Amino acid sequence: MKTGLIYDDIYLEHNERGHPENKDRLISIVQELEARGLFKHVIKIKPRRAVVEEVSLNHDIGYIQEIHDFCLAGGGYLDPDTYAYSMSYETALYAVGAVLEGIDGLLSKEVEAVFCAIRPPGHHAERSKAMGFCLFNNIAIGAHYLLKKGLSRVFIIDFDAHHGNGTQRSFYEEDRVFYFSSHEYPFYPGTGSAEERGVGKGYGYTYNVPLSAGAGDKEFEEIYSKLVPKLIREYSPEFLLVSAGYDIHKDDPLTFLNVSTEGIGKIVENILKTAKDLNIPILFALEGGYNLKALAQSVALTIEKMLEA
Template identity: 65%
Template sequence: MKKVGYFYDDIYLEHDSGIGHPESPERLIYINKYLEPIKDKLIHLKPRRASAKEITLIHDTYYPQEIMDFCAAGGGYLDPDTHVGEYSYEAAVMAVGAGLEAIDNIINGKIERVFCAVRPPGHHAEKDKAMGFCIFNNIAITARYAQQKGFNKVFIIDFDAHHGNGTQKAFYDDDTVFYFSTHEYPFYPGTGSKKEKGVGKGYGYTYNVPLPAGTGDEVYIEIYSQTLPELVNSFNPDIILVSAGFDLHQDDPLAYLEVSTEGIGTIVENILKSADVPYVFMLEGGYNLNALGESARLTIEKMLYI
């Protein structure tokens, strides 16, 4: 059995996404409920507050203060989809901090793999703006922090139903971070076409697999059992980070993909078999509460035993 760390903090429940918003505190409540049968197999860890300096590994220098001031003033909408409240800044810096602590605990040998049950999510956030429920780009900041700590080559896998435009943009001209994404297309946020491959020395280090509505297990499993392992093997990363968005599930209300819970388990299994390196999974989307809970538990079970 692998040493799997689980990062969670009640501060994530304090992020006010707005009345009736699908990215709700209940998402984490349900994940924790579904993890009850296996919680004793996990190493439970607490995140820390990411500093403004750490956040600006990806974001503009003024951006953290801008978000902090906006939340302190009572919050509101940062974009048409992204609402924050008084405690959202604290939740957001702790979401980033889960990834940073994950890297530190991998280095000290306490854990080999990590699941970060965080909110707000991150992969849509760009360097100077919140977007699509996301405030800070948790996975991108974790990637840069990992590089500072000696993981020179980072492979990011994003299986959220929506393309991670912010993560792609952060590393578009970079040959040290490989970004791989499967997502519904054309769909929000409109990026992630096959022709988007990077620029300059980063050309070829972005790999998008845009998929039509209705795509299910068979196509996904082929991609993750054949295409992905070849790319990982060729890049030879030191660590793999995963934007784990469970809105690809067939029961999710915010996407039109048809992947089953078992299909998600097979995707995760193929990811874990692709390289013998540390793994950090960071929660992104997933808005049907029962499907989210089931999928997160199966993901973590695979992390324990594969």
């Protein structure tokens, strides 16, 4: 696949030393991509700065202003887990903008697949609430952006170890966006039971696969080689968005799943195969992953799989 990679040093400006979600995550990824010579094989795309109107597709205007003002005043902690400092608002706008720029590149067929190496992550952020290290919900904004452009069927896959409560809530009453998540359960943030299926016209368009601590390659292979391709084929989406959370790795310090680097490669391979078979544009956006070595190797493997697909 003609693969685009979106990255910018702006993503290093949002930082809290000693916090698991810090700039070293992206530094380690960039170093690994350089070591493997991958930069010369991808199409490098610069992110743009999202505007407030775009962020407000998923977030309350008052909340966006609150984050802006909080950062302007020097910042601190928005909740026990989630920090924001003077440059965090700008960084978060560029994280959103990467997803939107990637979508535009895919819709114009300049690329066939995109990986957004961005932070802060997004899938926990709700309409008016920052949580779980997330300020703005990058993938949810991307899905709303696609709907605004006239698409009517968007499929979101979220393989982060933590359930994407924010993304689920954004589309819980919506049939134009299918949200699929596999995640450790019960675990932070406490949502994501199999009974959560959506409401109203959105019923049946949320699909959660809660997994017990210790679930590993075998369980994920079953989900991503059989269940996910089946759901995608049945829904017949026009676009695939992936919340790529690498904290499913067995070496991750914050979670209790047991997926190997090779197992992550198989997840990605299965997703890409379905996208290619059905000729659906696909965008991956970085979410979690807190063991620097495992994260860097997993992202590099993801991009290698995209180039090979």
